Amino acid sequence: MSAAQIITCPHCHRKNRIPAERSPQQGQCGACKQSLFNGQPLELSVQNFEAHLSADLPLLVDFWAPWCGPCRQFAPIFTQAATEMEPQVRLAKVDTEAQPQLATRFGIRSIPTLILFRQGQEVARLSGALPPAQFKQWVQQHL
Numbered sequence: 579m580s581a582a583q584i585i586t587c588p589h590c591h592r593k594n595r596i597p598a599e600r601s602p603q604q605g606q607c608g609a610c611k612q613s614l615f616n617g618q619p620l621e622l623s624v625q626n627f628e629a630h631l632s633a634d635l636p637l638l639v640d641f642w643a644p645w646c647g648p649c650r651q652f653a654p655i656f657t658q659a660a661t662e663m664e665p666q667v668r669l670a671k672v673d674t675e676a677q678p679q680l681a682t683r684f685g686i687r688s689i690p691t692l693i694l695f696r697q698g699q700e701v702a703r704l705s706g707a708l709p710p711a712q713f714k715q716w717v718q719q720h721l
C-alpha cells in the first residue's frame with residue numbers, strides 16, 4: 579500500500595493527497611474545506627470527469643438519463659451503495675442527455691450502464707440494473 583492516496587474533492591474537484599494513516603472518510607478538502615466523502619453519488623461532466631478518473635480512488639460511474647425508467651428505479655440503489663462503499667470507491671453519475679460527449683467517448687449504447695475505472699482504466703462494465711445485493715457483489719468482485 580502506498581503512503582498516500584490522491585482523492586479528488588467531490589465539490590471543487592481539486593486533488594487532495596491523503597496520508598495512509600489518516601482516515602480518508604474524515605478528510606476535508608484542502609481547497610474548499612468541505613468533506614471529501616458525503617455518501618452521495620457525484621454528478622460528473624466533461625469539465626470535471628478527468629479530475630476524478632485520474633485519482634487513486636476507484637471510480638464507479640452510472641451512465642443514465644432522466645427519461646429512462648430502469649435508470650430512475652436503480653438510482654436509490656446506487657445512492658445507497660455510495661453510503662456503504664465510500665471511501666473504498668467513488669460513486670458518480672453521468673447524465674448521458676446532458677453529457678453526450680462522455681456517452682460517446684465510452685460507447686454507451688444502452689442505459690443504465692455501469693463502468694468501474696481503476697487508475698484511469700476501465701476494469702469492468704455492466705449493462706442494465708441489478709438488484710442491490712448482486713450489484714454490490716459485482717462491484718466488490720472487481721475492486
Ligand SMILES: [Zn+2]
Nearest residue numbers: 587590607610
Ligand atoms: Zn474541495
